[in-house]
Each structure stands twice: as structure tokens, then as C-alpha cells.
Amino acid sequence: MLFQTPLITSYKLQMAELVNIQRWLTSIMVKPGSLAEKVQRADQHYHLDHSAVIRGTDRMSPQQKIGIYARGYIARLLECMSAEFPAVKYLMGEDLFETFAKAYLIRAPSTSPDLYDLGKHFPAFLKASQPKNKVVGNQTFDLPVDLATLERAIAEAARIPGLESQIPDTSSEPDIFHLFGDAGIHPSPCMLLLYLQYPLIDFVRAVQHDEQPDAPPPAESYVVVSRKNYIVYTHTLLPWQWFFLKGLQSTGSYRKAVEDAARSSGESTDSIMADLVLWLPIAENFGYVYRAL
Numbered sequence: 389m390l391f392q393t394p395l396i397t398s399y400k401l402q403m404a405e406l407v408n409i410q411r412w413l414t415s416i417m418v419k420p421g422s423l424a425e426k427v428q429r430a431d432q433h434y435h436l437d438h439s440a441v442i443r444g445t446d447r448m449s450p451q452q453k454i455g456i457y458a459r460g461y462i463a464r465l466l467e468c469m470s471a472e473f474p475a476v477k478y479l480m481g482e483d484l485f486e487t488f489a490k491a492y493l494i495r496a497p498s499t500s501p502d503l504y505d506l507g508k509h510f511p512a513f514l515k516a517s518q519p520k521n522k523v524v525g526n527q528t529f530d531l532p533v534d535l536a537t538l539e540r541a542i543a544e545a546a547r548i549p550g551l552e553s554q555i556p557d558t559s560s561e562p563d564i565f566h567l568f569g570d571a572g573i574h575p576s577p578c579m580l581l582l583y584l585q586y587p588l589i590d591f592v593r594a595v596q597h598d599e600q601p602d603a604p605p606p607a608e609s610y611v612v613v614s615r616k617n618y619i620v621y622t623h624t625l626l627p628w629q630w631f632f633l634k635g636l637q638s639t640g641s642y643r644k645a646v647e648d649a650a651r652s653s654g655e656s657t658d659s660i661m662a663d664l665v666l667w668l669p670i671a672e673n674f675g676y677v678y679r680a681l
Contacts, residue, residue, distance in 0.1 A: 438454060
């Protein structure tokens with residue numbers, strides 16, 4: 389077996405060199421600064437010479453080639469951001485959206501190989517980008533944050549593991565399970581609850597259909613995003629419905645969820661229990677909840 393040792397050592401050295409080159413190129417693409425500055429810093433940090441790594445030609449220098457690749461890389465990521473946040477892009481306009489998206493990609497570069505994770509922190513980035521001297525009560529800057537939050541939730545609901553392969557669909561079966569205080573009602577794992585300062589569902593849908601909606605005025609909005617049979621649903625809920633689902637998520641108890649909904653919404657427990665008789669089958673049909681058999 390000793391004769392294999394030089395081959396193994398050589399292979400490990402080649403892999404280590406490849407990883408170093410990958411990190412070198414990634415730093416050039418995602419770090420701020422001019423291309424010349426980024427190439428110089430990367431060369432120094434990773435102990436490489438870009439002219440030795442990238443072969444130049446009579447028509448194009450190694451640095452020019454790196455620039456083409458870096459611009460293409462950012463352009464591809466901007467396309468992905470635009471696809472995930474079309475309503476935010478529509479609201480801001482293309483130029484302003486790309487300004488924020490580029491700043492986000494530079495300050496919070498993705499460390500995941502999956503493009504699905506690219507926009508994960510964009511709502512928080514927009515929130516952190518709000519002016520520090522924002523006038524209290526002025527919600528103008530909250531609109532793009534709320535939009536990004538909703539659009540990211542829609543993307544997440546499409547990918548979160550759901551019930552399709554786990555729980556049989558019983559929503560069409562006649563039953564009175566919702567009449568009992570604790571009858572195996574569970575929140576769907578792919579249900580997301582959002583409290584927003586703007587009613588944005590119709591706005592997002594209009595943008596998705598290539599319409600040109602006006603931005604809605606501020607108004608608190610209790611939103612649920614869910615998936616059932618691979619279809620993503622977004623709906624506005626009444627406060628007691630939202631608080632019931634929130635309580636069900638946090639406690640796992642039907643009775644405690646009813647109590648939480650009553651306490652938070654100001655509705656009576658009896659009123660909520662009565663309304664649940666009609667509403668829970670709807671909630672199950674849209675995948676907010678399911679019942680264990």
C-alpha cells in the first residue's frame with residue numbers, strides 16, 4: 389500500500405489548491421471595492437498571482453477576464469433576487485432595487501450553494517437600512533420591508549417540508565372534530581404567520597399578473613402563508629383566527645390556543661369556540677392545520 393502514498397498526497401495538495409483558488413475568486417466577486425483593489429487584496433490574502441491563475445491573451449488581460457466573470461456572477465444573483473422579490477422591485481423601481489440588492493449581496497454574501505437561500509436575510513437587510521432618524525409614526529420605510537417579508541414567506545412556504553407525503557387529506561371528510569376541545573388539531577409545518585403594517589396580498593398578486601397596482605395605505609394585516617397539495621396560499625385572517633393559529637404553533641394545545649386568541653383579540657372564549665366550528669374546516673382545507681388520525 390506504500391506505493392499509493394505519493395498519489396494520495398498529490399491529490400490532497402491539488403484539492404487544497406483548488407479550494408484556495410475557489411475562495412480567492414469568490415472574495416473578488418463578493419467583496420466591496422474596485423476590481424483592481426479586490427484582485428490585489430485577494431492575491432495577497434490567498435498568496436496567489438492572478439496572472440498565473442488566469443491566462444491572459446493579446447486582446448484581454450487576466451484582470452479583464454476576472455471582471456467579466458465577476459459581473460456575470462452578480463448579474464445572475466440579481467436575476468434571482470428579482471425573481472424572488474418582484475413586488476419589492478416594482479415598488480422601488482429597477483434602479484433603486486438593484487442598488488439595495490447589490491449592497492445586500494456585498495454585505496451579506498450567501499454561504500449556501502442553494503440559490504433558495506440567497507434572499508433569506510433581505511427583509512432584515514432592508515429593515516436595518518432604514519434611516520436612523522426616521523420620524524416615529526411614518527411607516528413609508530416599512531412598506532418595502534413588509535413586502536420583502538411577505539415575498540420571502542411565499543418562497544419559504546413553497547420549500548418547507550409539508551404534509552403532502554405524511555398526512556392523508558381528510559379535509560373533505562364529514563367530521564365534527566372541531567367541536568371538541570382537544571381533538572388532535574395540529575398546525576401545518578409549512579404554515580407561516582405574518583403581522584404586517586400594510587395589506588399587501590392583493591398588491592403582490594397584481595404584480596405577479598403584470599399589473600401596475602398603487603401602493604396600499606397603511607393598515608394592520610394578519611396574514612397566513614401556507615401550502616396544501618403543493619399549492620401555496622396567502623390569505624388575510626381576522627385577528628382571532630391569526631392568534632388562534634399562533635397559539636396553536638407555540639403551545640400545540642387546542643384549548644390554550646383558544647385562550648390565547650381570546651386574550652389577544654378581545655373576543656370571548658365562547659365566541660371563538662363557536663366560530664371555530666365553521667372556520668376550522670376551511671383552515672384545514674387550505675393547509676393551515678391538520679388533524680391526526
